[in-house]
Amino acid sequence: MTEQPQSTASNGWRSWITAGRVLIIGLVGVIIVLGLILIITAVEEADKAAEGRERVDALANSDDSCVQCHRRTTPGIVQQYGFSTMAAANVACVDCHEVDSNYAGAVEHEGTYVLASPTTAMCETCHQKEVREFYASRHSIPAYVAMVGLEGISEDLLARYEAIPEAAVKPNEMRNSLHAIEGPAVTRFACESCHNIGKPAEDGSIGQCQKCHLRHEFSLEQVRKPETCNACHIGPDHPQWEIYVESPHGIAYHTGGEYWNWDAEAGTLTVEDFPAPTCAICHMSGFGSTGTTHDIGDRLTWYLFQPISERRPSWQDNLVRMQNVCLECHNTNFIEGFYADFDDLVGAINNWVEVSDEMIAPLKEQGLMSPEPFDEPIDFVYFELWHHWGRTAKFGASMQGPDYTQWHGAYEMLKELEELEELVNGKLSGEIPAVSPRVVNDGVASPPPLEEAPEEAEAPASE
Numbered sequence: 001m002t003e004q005p006q007s008t009a010s011n012g013w014r015s016w017i018t019a020g021r022v023l024i025i026g027l028v029g030v031i032i033v034l035g036l037i038l039i040i041t042a043v044e045e046a047d048k049a050a051e052g053r054e055r056v057d058a059l060a061n062s063d064d065s066c067v068q069c070h071r072r073t074t075p076g077i078v079q080q081y082g083f084s085t086m087a088a089a090n091v092a093c094v095d096c097h098e099v100d101s102n103y104a105g106a107v108e109h110e111g112t113y114v115l116a117s118p119t120t121a122m123c124e125t126c127h128q129k130e131v132r133e134f135y136a137s138r139h140s141i142p143a144y145v146a147m148v149g150l151e152g153i154s155e156d157l158l159a160r161y162e163a164i165p166e167a168a169v170k171p172n173e174m175r176n177s178l179h180a181i182e183g184p185a186v187t188r189f190a191c192e193s194c195h196n197i198g199k200p201a202e203d204g205s206i207g208q209c210q211k212c213h214l215r216h217e218f219s220l221e222q223v224r225k226p227e228t229c230n231a232c233h234i235g236p237d238h239p240q241w242e243i244y245v246e247s248p249h250g251i252a253y254h255t256g257g258e259y260w261n262w263d264a265e266a267g268t269l270t271v272e273d274f275p276a277p278t279c280a281i282c283h284m285s286g287f288g289s290t291g292t293t294h295d296i297g298d299r300l301t302w303y304l305f306q307p308i309s310e311r312r313p314s315w316q317d318n319l320v321r322m323q324n325v326c327l328e329c330h331n332t333n334f335i336e337g338f339y340a341d342f343d344d345l346v347g348a349i350n351n352w353v354e355v356s357d358e359m360i361a362p363l364k365e366q367g368l369m370s371p372e373p374f375d376e377p378i379d380f381v382y383f384e385l386w387h388h389w390g391r392t393a394k395f396g397a398s399m400q401g402p403d404y405t406q407w408h409g410a411y412e413m414l415k416e417l418e419e420l421e422e423l424v425n426g427k428l429s430g431e432i433p434a435v436s437p438r439v440v441n442d443g444v445a446s447p448p449p450l451e452e453a454p455e456e457a458e459a460p461a462s463e
């Protein structure tokens with residue numbers, strides 16, 4: 001042992017210091033732990049308070065007879081409605097549901113008459129502005145006509161359809177025919193789920209507000225989030241949701257959206273509430289100097305959904321309204337430059353669709369294409385070229401989705417133009433038959449023709 005222990009004197013003060021240090025460290029530790037506990041409790045309290053503020057059940061002490069019985073029979077509905085601002089404003093179940101006995105669609109219920117599915121007319125008693133704007137939009141009767149065609153509606157509805165300036169564009173018959181070909185067993189779950197947003201009701205009113213405003217909360221937060229629009233604006237022919245997800249605006253939403261002011265009062269929204277836009281902000285919300293609207297066509301310049309896009313009526317005014325939204329966050333040069341480039345892209349895509357029209361023109365002239373839609377491969381190639389890829393390229397460019405403009409858009413168009421050329425040549429040379437009957441008819445699926453049908457298939461299925 002070469003090292004001698006330190007002198008007792010120094011040992012003394014050193015151990016005092018060590019003891020002191022331990023004490024101080026201990027004390028600091030205790031203070032930190034206590035502090036943390038305090039902070040955690042405070043945060044928990046704040047959370048509870050915040051939750052309490054948002055989740056006040058306005059119906060907790062309600063003695064309304066509908067509420068009391070339905071709390072037992074359909075507790076989910078009462079629970080949801082209790083959290084709505086409408087319940088807090090004393091709007092009752094009967095305000096939306098109760099009608100006279102002779103009202104169209106009325107069902108007798110517990111000594112009164114109710115609508116199982118309240119119509120737009122019910123909302124209109126309190127929300128005239130929203131209903132008026134909705135009626136002027138393509139979300140109302142045009143959305144329904146897009147599916148069933150103009151022949152399927154009454155004269156009154158036709159008049160209302162024709163009164164909508166944005167409905168000047170006639171529905172594309174090729175697509176209506178899919179509704180008829182597939183038949184109700186399928187379309188009930190397909191076209192109708194989306195296009196019933198504009199379905200006429202028995203009482204003469206139009207549309208289903210609840211397609212966006214999920215009942216029974218009718219929450220502003222829910223309806224402002226892009227997932228609401230995602231229910232319909234998705235898929236190969238209108239991938240607005242997918243495009244939004246890959247755009248810088250969508251990235252901002254997905255990475256920071258939880259801090260945005262979702263319940264801000266309508267009409268007064270600013271960049272403080274929303275540092276980047278959702279679908280609703282660009283197309284509907286009051287933002288900057290542009291006012292709130294339920295007319296979703298009010299800020300659009302092109303009919304992008306058309307095979308060959310044309311300008312909309314009063315597109316210059318619409319442009320100003322949309323640009324005033326952009327200009328809350330971007331400068332004028334940036335936005336004008338963006339729009340000039342976007343307009344050029346629309347022109348380029350229009351040209352490619354025109355090329356496809358020219359390619360099939362001789363077949364039409366020579367009667368080498370069947371007049372029936374969707375009964376031969378060439379119909380599908382020609383259709384997808386503009387309906388899927390052409391539109392997707394335009395949507396991608398207008399809403400900052402480069403992958404959709406390129407690989408799900410322009411590239412697919414080039415590929416389909418080549419395929420179309422091959423099919424056209426095949427038809428002109430007689431290699432491909434002029435007409436072959438559709439394999440599936442009128443909503444009754446029949447198996448595609450087999451080379452050699454099995455014996456049993458011939459036997460009648462009666463008994």
Ligand code: HEC
Pocket residue numbers: 065066067069070073093094097098107109110112114115116117
């Ligand atoms: C005594 C109980 C009771 C009362 C009071 C009551 N309901 Fe109901 N309600 C029911 C039951 C049970 C059903 C059926 C639920 C089911 O089918 O699962 C129902 C169904 C409904 C339906 C759907 C009808 C349909 O045809 O699909 C609506 C809408 C409705 N109630 C609204 C109301 C309104 C509004 C009031 C107040 C005026 C009210 N209810 C009062 C028990 C009640």
Ligand code: HEC
Pocket residue numbers: 066067070074077078081086091092093094095096097116117118210215216
């Ligand atoms: C602001 C209007 C509004 C109010 C207020 C309202 N409802 Fe409804 N309710 C609707 C709408 C819209 C539908 C139809 C949903 C659909 O068809 O998709 C509906 C559907 C229903 C249904 C049938 C559908 C189902 O899911 O079973 C019942 C039952 C019902 N409501 C009960 C109530 C009760 C009870 C209250 C009060 C606690 C109430 N509603 C308040 C708008 C309202």
Ligand code: HEC
Pocket residue numbers: 085086089091095096118119122123124125126127209210213218219220
């Ligand atoms: C009896 C009148 C009345 C009827 C009927 C009515 N509402 Fe309301 N609604 C109100 C009132 C009042 C408010 C305002 C609540 C507030 O801002 O505090 C409101 C607010 C709303 C809001 C905004 C919610 C928010 O958090 O600011 C939506 C969305 C809404 N209603 C949709 C509907 C729909 C859809 C219908 C029809 C199915 C309907 N309302 C029927 C009176 C009504």
Ligand code: HEC
Pocket residue numbers: 142145146147170171172175176177178179182187190191192193194195231232233234235238304305
């Ligand atoms: C997932 C929801 C959804 C389904 C399913 C759906 N659509 Fe659509 N459809 C839309 C949306 C969203 C648009 C708007 C695209 C746009 O404006 O960019 C649209 C646009 C259209 C248009 C263009 C508008 C017009 O008047 O020319 C037609 C036609 C159409 N759909 C017909 C149909 C038919 C027929 C079916 C079924 C065979 C169908 N759709 C199935 C959501 C859907």
Ligand code: HEC
Pocket residue numbers: 120123124127130131134139197207208209210211212213220223224265266267280281284285286292294
């Ligand atoms: C396409 C989806 C959509 C449809 C369909 C829709 N709304 Fe809305 N609604 C919204 C959005 C988004 C907002 C919030 C706008 C904002 O950010 O201020 C809203 C807000 C509202 C508000 C609150 C407005 C305010 O100034 O406080 C009312 C009331 C309302 N809607 C009623 C209706 C009625 C009635 C219908 C049916 C005619 C309807 N909505 C159909 C999307 C929709």
Ligand code: HEC
Pocket residue numbers: 137138139142143144146166193194195197211212223228229230231232233279280283284296297300305
């Ligand atoms: C239930 C289905 C559905 C929902 C939900 C929905 N839409 Fe639509 N939307 C449609 C259909 C169908 C069309 C096509 C109507 C037509 O052109 O005939 C359409 C068309 C549009 C158009 C083009 C209108 C025009 O004049 O060409 C815009 C913009 C739009 N929707 C925005 C929105 C926004 C924003 C939301 C969410 C807040 C939303 N939509 C929610 C079904 C829906």
Ligand code: HEC
Pocket residue numbers: 226229230233240241242244249277278279280282283299300301302303304305306322398399
């Ligand atoms: C940054 C703003 C912005 C956002 C966010 C945005 N859009 Fe758009 N949207 C536009 C612009 C700009 C156009 C092209 C308008 C024109 O024709 O001038 C457009 C076009 C459309 C169209 C095509 C209408 C037609 O003519 O066929 C639909 C439908 C649509 N948007 C729906 C949506 C949906 C749904 C979302 C969210 C998933 C969304 N938009 C997000 C700005 C936006």
Ligand code: HEC
Pocket residue numbers: 248249252271274275276277282322323325326327328329330335338400
């Ligand atoms: C509420 C604010 C806000 C609004 C409104 C807004 N943007 Fe943006 N925008 C942003 C933010 C944030 C970014 C991401 C900035 C970055 O890339 O650093 C962005 C990025 C962009 C980009 C760059 C795209 C890229 O790939 O780099 C374009 C183009 C654009 N926005 C166009 C528009 C158009 C057109 C409108 C109106 C139709 C609009 N924005 C409305 C906030 C907004």
